[in-house]
Amino acid sequence: MRKWLTLLITAWLLLGCNDKAAxxxxxxxxxxxxxxxxxxxxxxxxxxxxxxxxxxxxxxxxxxxxxxxxxxxxxxxxxxxxxxxxxxxxxxxxxxxxxxxxxxxxxxxxDFDVKTAFSAFLATPSIQEIFAPSIWDLKRLHELFPTSANDASAKETIKDFIYSIKRFAKEDQSYLDQAISTANTPMSIANNTALFIVMRLFPELLEELLFDEITYKGKYY
Known part of the structure; x- marks a missing residue:
C-alpha cells in the first residue's frame, strides 16, 4: 500500500510539473x-x-x-x-x-475593444456635434467604417480622419479634448477620451489596431 501511495504521489507531482511547464x-x-x-x-x-x-x-x-x-x-x-x-x-x-x-x-x-469603441465614437450624436464645425461628417464615417476592411476607398477615408487630428491647431485639439471628455455619451467617456488622445498623439497605433497594418501615406501623413 505504501509503495502504491508513493507512486501515486510521485505521478501527481510529475503531472503538476508538466502542467505548469505546458x-x-x-x-x-x-x-x-x-x-x-x-x-x-x-x-x-x-x-x-x-x-x-x-x-x-x-x-x-x-x-x-x-x-x-x-x-x-x-x-x-x-x-x-x-x-x-x-x-x-x-x-x-x-x-x-x-x-x-x-x-x-x-x-x-x-483596455477595451478598439473596433467596437471606435464605431461607437463615430456613431455618438454628441461626438458628431462636436466635430460638426470641422470638415468631418462622423455620421458618414460611421457608415463607411464597417466596409473599410474590404473597401480601399473607405479605409483610406477612415485613415484620413484618424491622421488629420494631429494636424489640427493646438487650440482646436485642446477644445476637442475638453469637449469629448465631458460629452454626454452612452459609451464610456474614458474610452472616447482615450481614443481621441491616441488619434492626437499616436495615429499609427490606432491604424494598426483597426486594420492590422501601418501603410498610410495620405494627405495627412
Missing amino acids: NHANVTVEGVDANEQNAIKSVILNGKNPPKEYRELVWKKLKCSDAISQRIGKRAVFIAHRFQEKQIYGGEVTREAIFFIGNDKPSKII
Missing part, C-alpha cells in the same frame, strides 16, 4: 523582452485592484512602435498583452490591454 510553453511572445514583460507584470500585480491569480497568454510588440519612435525621436514601445486573471470574488476573465513604455514605467493606455 502553461508556460503556451505563452506566445513576439518581440517583447523579459525586462518589458516584468515591468508590465509589476503594473498589473501591484495596481489598485490586483488580480488574485494571473496567467500570461500573449505578449506582442506592435509594429507601430518603431514608426512612432522614429517620428517623435523618442523611445515609444507599444505592447499588446493578453492574460487571464482571477478576481477576489473567484471569477476568471481573459483580458487584453495595450501598454505604452517610454522612458518611465509602463502605463496601460487601452
